[in-house]
Amino acid sequence: MYAGAYHAARLRQQLQSKQVSLADLHVAESLDSTNADALLRVQAVSPDRFVVTLADTQTAGRGRRGKRWESPPGGSIYLSIGWRSNLPLDYEPGALPLAIGTAVADALASQTGLKLALKWPNDIYLDAGKLGGILLESRVNARTMSLVVGVGINLVRDASITGTVRQAVRFLDDHAPGQDRQALVVAIIAECIQAIGRFRRDGLAGFHPAWEKYDLLNNSEVRVHAATDPFNGIARGISESGELRVETADGLRLCHAGEVSVRVAE
Structure with missing residues (x-):
């Protein structure tokens, strides 16, 4: 119990x-x-x-x-x-x-x-x-x-x-x-x-x-809230050092854990 x-x-x-x-x-x-x-x-x-x-x-x-x-x-x-x-x-x-x-x-x-x-x-x-x-x-x-x-x-x-x-x-x-x-x-x-x-x-x-x-976000569309403008993209796993890889219309972006929050896009 x-x-x-x-x-x-x-x-x-x-x-x-x-x-x-x-x-x-x-x-x-x-x-x-x-x-x-x-x-x-x-x-x-x-x-x-x-x-x-x-x-x-x-x-x-x-x-x-x-x-x-x-x-x-x-x-x-x-x-x-x-x-x-x-x-x-x-x-x-x-x-x-x-x-x-x-x-x-x-x-x-x-x-x-x-x-x-x-x-x-x-x-x-x-x-x-x-x-x-x-x-x-x-x-x-x-x-x-x-x-x-x-x-x-x-x-x-x-x-x-x-x-x-x-x-x-x-x-x-x-x-x-x-x-x-x-x-x-x-x-x-x-x-x-x-x-x-x-x-x-x-x-x-x-x-x-x-x-x-276990990756919940992989290949899902995500909304990334950063210190600057938020953006959408497709999560593509993590980098060698643990950043979140997000594919956007402008190319691949790396997100650092201490700088952003991420949600599955609605």
């Missing part, structure tokens, strides 16, 4: 059985933000060791581009994975949310059998509605960069989400009822930590086949 607290000791055992070793695992009933908590906790551990923060609810959950992430109690997933890397980095972290998206989709698909999709750059979709999202945040000091990847997944239908979000949303329990929330979390954490290791070693290149499998 979704309801009820996570069992921290069992969670650690389940992760260890998947060869996932954590420097710190923090499970809370309520936090302002799991990302904020994980960013603090990585300061106390050695570089390249992982910390994980889980909460049953967030009072100040964060989404992409400063948006609020609605985080009611009662069964959804709010988790963050953090680590520190020595500077200079030997990898470019900007495209990491795309790799993490494929990892989360793989984990959910393996646990539920559902057909998931990914909407560039960081949304997880189910049945043409948003099921969840991913947020990468970082902090730099003199010698290291701290990074945290937050994952939010809607599990149980809640009016505070459906009543405030302006787009179609989906809830896992409507499509795959009776899932074990802790088992879902274990699968997500294990897949994400494996993906982070692969990304640090090989970059985004190794994730292109998985992205193509």
